[in-house]
Amino acid sequence: MTIRVDLVPNPPYSGPVLLVDVWFGSAVGLLLSSGAQEVWVARSARAAQVLAEGGGVLLGEEEGLPPEGFHHGLSLRALERLEVAGKTCVLLAPGLAGALESVPLFSLLGYFRNARKALHQAQMERIGTLVAAADKGCPPSLANTVVAGFLARRLEQLAGLRDGLQEGARVAARLLKNFPDPQEALVQSEEGQALLRAGRSEDLALASLISVEERVPRLVEVRRLEAERYGLSKTRYGFCFRG
Numbered sequence: 232m233t234i235r236v237d238l239v240p241n242p243p244y245s246g247p248v249l250l251v252d253v254w255f256g257s258a259v260g261l262l263l264s265s266g267a268q269e270v271w272v273a274r275s276a277r278a279a280q281v282l283a284e285g286g287g288v289l290l291g292e293e294e295g296l297p298p299e300g301f302h303h304g305l306s307l308r309a310l311e312r313l314e315v316a317g318k319t320c321v322l323l324a325p326g327l328a329g330a331l332e333s334v335p336l337f338s339l340l341g342y343f344r345n346a347r348k349a350l351h352q353a354q355m356e357r358i359g360t361l362v363a364a365a366d367k368g369c370p371p372s373l374a375n376t377v378v379a380g381f382l383a384r385r386l387e388q389l390a391g392l393r394d395g396l397q398e399g400a401r402v403a404a405r406l407l408k409n410f411p412d413p414q415e416a417l418v419q420s421e422e423g424q425a426l427l428r429a430g431r432s433e434d435l436a437l438a439s440l441i442s443v444e445e446r447v448p449r450l451v452e453v454r455r456l457e458a459e460r461y462g463l464s465k466t467r468y469g470f471c472f473r474g
C-alpha cells in the first residue's frame with residue numbers, strides 16, 4: 232500500500248477517501264459531537280435553505296456574517312456551545328461542497344481535531360487516498376494541504392510503511408516541514424489571516440487542536456436539488472454527514 236494525497240480533488244476515485252478540511256470539517260465535527268443527528272453541507276445559501284426545510288438549523292457565513300434567514304454563523308467557539316442535540320444542521324460551506332462533488336459516498340472527513348480517530352478509521356477501512364479539500368477550479372488550500380501532509384505522514388507510520396508516500400503526499404509532507412509546528416500553517420493561511428483580522432483567534436486555536444475529538448464524519452447521502460424545481464441558478468447537491 233502507498234499513500235496518495237491529492238492537493239486538489241482529482242477524480243475518479245475507486246473507493247472512499249479521507250477528505251481533509253480543517254475549517255469546515257471542524258465545524259461539522261463540533262456539531263456532530265454536540266449531538267446533531269446529521270449535518271448537511273451546501274454550496275449556496277439558497278441550496279442550504281432548501282435542505283433545511285422542515286426545521287433544520289441553518290449555519291454559515293458570507294463575508295463574516297450569517298446570510299439572511301440563517302440561525303448562526305460559523306464561529307467554532309459558538310458552535311461548541313450550540314444546543315443541537317437530535318437536530319438536523321445545514322452548513323453553508325462552498326469550498327467543502329465543491330470538493331464533495333468529486334468524492335465517493337462513504338468518504339470520511341479528517342482535520343486536526345479528529346486526527347487520531349480519522350487515521351484509525353482510515354487504516355481499518357484500508358483508505359490510502361487523502362484529498363485536500365478545495366473548490367473546483369480553485370488553487371490548493373495551504374491549510375488543508377498541510378493537514379493532509381500531517382495525516383499522510385502519520386498514516387504511513389501507523390501502517391508501518393517505509394517510503395510509502397506517493398508524489399503528492401511527499402509534496403504535502405514537505406510543505407508541512409516548512410512550518411515550525413503544524414498549527415502555524417493555519418495561522419499563515421488565507422482563512423487563518425482572515426480569522427485573525429476579525430479578532431477570532433479562538434476559532435483558529437480550536438481548529439488547531441490535534442486529536443481532541445472522537446467523531447469521524449462520514450458522507451452517507453447525497454441529495455440532488457434540481458435548479459428549476461428549487462429556484463437555483465444551477466442544479467446543486469446536498470451532502471449529508473453522520474458520525
Ligand SMILES: O=C(O)[C@H](CS(=O)(=O)O)OP(=O)(O)O
Nearest residue numbers: 275276277278463464465467
Ligand atoms: O442558485 C444558487 O445556488 C445561488 C442562490 S443564492 O445566491 O444562494 O441565493 O445562486 P448563485 O448565484 O449560483 O450563488
